Amino acid sequence: MRREVPAVVTVLGLAVAGCGFSSVDPHSSVSVSGRALDASGKPLAHAHVVLVRQADIGQVIFGSVLAVGTLSTICFAPDPPAICEKARTATTDADGRYRFELKGSDTQGSLGTKATMNVVFSGRSSQTSTTVSFTTEDTSVTVPDARLWNLGARISAQPGRVRLSWRPLPAPAGKGTGYSVQLSDVRSGAALWTQPASGSRADVDPRLLEDVHGAAAVSAGTDLPGGSGAGKVRASYLSPRLPVPGRAVAPPSRGRPxxxxxxxxxxxxxxxxxxxxxxxxxxxxxxxxxxxxxxxxxxxxxxxxxxxxxxxxxxxxxxxxxxxxxxxxxxxxxxxxxxxxxxxxxxxxxxxxxxxxxxxxxxxxxxxxxxx
CATH class of the missing domain: 2.60.120.260 (Galactose-binding domain-like)
Structure with a gap:
């Protein structure tokens, strides 16, 4: 009997219900505000924050959590990628608060549908990040307070597999927690594989990385209560990317006609x-x-x-x-x-x-x- 290897093919934690037509006038002014907290619940002062519309990220592909979760770092780099040209950036104040001003059309899809919006921030070390995803239901949107969480991710090599383990999210992180494991290319940063996980550990077949020098990360997604004018809100917490021990080899199909x-x-x-x-x-x-x-x-x-x-x-x-x-x-x-x-x-x-x-x-x- 064949066995399918589980994979996440939609965006875990970012898949906010963005369907339906927006009631916000595309010509109106819209404000988006919120507060970023560190892992201890204290204000995350003077931190970089990025606001990006999901549609601007391009086609929804596996690993998008990993790509979006790095925007608060790469969009402030000396040579940011093209996606950052469409993103808005801000810096939190001493109380961890941030604010963005935009037009109603900036919160909508090409046909006037509600677009999923993502607020992304990371800590000073840029090792962990939090993404808050929502739809714009009013001209004044207050995003719920969100904090960084240290998942304590660890990685080890096991016979025929790579094992990732982590600490489960505590209750204040949100409700309905779901986990996923993500593999990426260290050299290019490209996301290569995402699969669902549960509990506090997951095993990954190292062949999925082939002969790529890879890294692995853990992502956790929750429903985040509170806020106003933001519809259903999701939070995604991304761990640091950990080097995958060892390297698999190229498959026999490599270079075949x-x-x-x-x-x-x-x-x-x-x-x-x-x-x-x-x-x-x-x-x-x-x-x-x-x-x-x-x-x-x-x-x-x-x-x-x-x-x-x-x-x-x-x-x-x-x-x-x-x-x-x-x-x-x-x-x-x-x-x-x-x-x-x-x-x-x-x-x-x-x-x-x-x-x-x-x-x-x-x-x-x-x-x-x-x-x-």
Missing amino acids: CAPVIGAAGTVGAFGACAETDGDLSRPAGLSGGGTVSGAAVDLGSPRALSLVVVRGFSGQFLVETSRDGTTWQSLATGFGSAYAVEPPGRTTARYLRVRSPTGLDESLSTEISVW
Whole structure:
């Protein structure tokens, strides 16, 4: 029986209900204020705070908590990324208070819908951060007091896995706590994997990092009561990023020929070198063919027993299929979202692996297919 590796494919802690049309006049002035506290509950004075609209971050991808949670640091760096051009910045006063002034249109999506807004701040060491997410329901928004929390995250190498452990959040951090574990590329900072967790520890398959020099972090999300004009408020607490001990190796599929899959019929094009197996886990492969590229196929060179398949960068629902001859295909799994992994049944053997949209959606911007 195959086993799916759990993954978070939506934004844990940032997925505030931003649907529905906004009642705020797009031409009106809107104020957003709140207070940042340190881990002991004291005012976080003279701290950097960032306000960013979720839509400006780009496509919602796995690991967005990690990316958003670092904005209070990277947006004040000498050479900040492009997203910071759309973010607003402020500094707390001696009482930890901050305030932003913006227009109603800045709080809405392109069709006048309510947009999720994120306030992000971190401590002086920039090791931990808190993100408060909300929708704008009035022209005067008061965000609930939010504080930093030290999750006390620790990481260790175990046989065949990497284990993260942490201290559970105390009650004042909010209600309905959910945890996730995040993997990122130390060099680029790109988020590579996010999976749900519970209790106070989680195990991660180190193969998910391949041969990348990786880091891991723990994120906790809660409902945050209080405030006004902010709708449902969520808080996300991000731990420091910890170096992952050791390094896994590149999968056998690395550098293997691959081919575009065309249309809903799943027609496989010509095999050759392509970016779907190049080891860049976050850059779109940009496949092209004689029609809509609905997926990709990989040639492993010869039949081999499969133990893990990882699919990155696909959108919506997709099929994972195997074949011994490249002509007759068997279904292995049905995946969904931009990060997916499955451990095939023990005797699954194949030379070819195909990942495709069953409805023929454009998947030319998928990033990587990895096979062990």
